[in-house]
Amino acid sequence: MISLKDLKKKVKENGYKLTPQRKAILKVLIGHNKHFISAEDILKETIKIYPNLNITTIYRNLEILEDINMLHKTKDNNTALYCLICEESHHHHIICKICGKTEIIDFCPLKKFSDLVKEKNFILTDHKIELYGYCEDCKKDLNP
Numbered sequence: 001m002i003s004l005k006d007l008k009k010k011v012k013e014n015g016y017k018l019t020p021q022r023k024a025i026l027k028v029l030i031g032h033n034k035h036f037i038s039a040e041d042i043l044k045e046t047i048k049i050y051p052n053l054n055i056t057t058i059y060r061n062l063e064i065l066e067d068i069n070m071l072h073k074t075k076d077n078n079t080a081l082y083c084l085i086c087e088e089s090h091h092h093h094i095i096c097k098i099c100g101k102t103e104i105i106d107f108c109p110l111k112k113f114s115d116l117v118k119e120k121n122f123i124l125t126d127h128k129i130e131l132y133g134y135c136e137d138c139k140k141d142l143n144p
């Protein structure tokens, strides 16, 4: 699991200052390890320590963290959800549609895709695959 120390280092290596607000946001993200959460959720927790924080600041910080490759971002309807990147190497995630819990899926269908893309005379540069479902706890609530 990533520690706050590692995260601080990464922020600094990328030329950003670790402001108290940024640190508070990182702490919330660590606290929600293996869960995707919204900017609103992050605000709810950080505002307890920094009452002046607002949603714009949260989004601005999340954008920076995303730019320097520290966050996974996904969308639930129209809400963006965030989670700390768990490992540097390429991987995919299964995400619970109810609570945002996530696990790594260590399989990538890239090889097959690139063959099919080549057939269409395209060069494949990126891909993003997310799997959605219900986690063990939420599954129980679905079928009592």
Ligand SMILES: [Zn+2]
Pocket: 072, 084, 085, 086, 087, 091, 092, 093, 104
């Ligand atoms: Zn990940």
Ligand SMILES: [Zn+2]
Pocket: 096, 097, 098, 099, 100, 101, 134, 135, 136, 137, 138, 139
């Ligand atoms: Zn769940």
Ligand SMILES: [Zn+2]
Pocket: 090, 091, 092, 107, 108, 109, 110, 127, 129
């Ligand atoms: Zn992949």
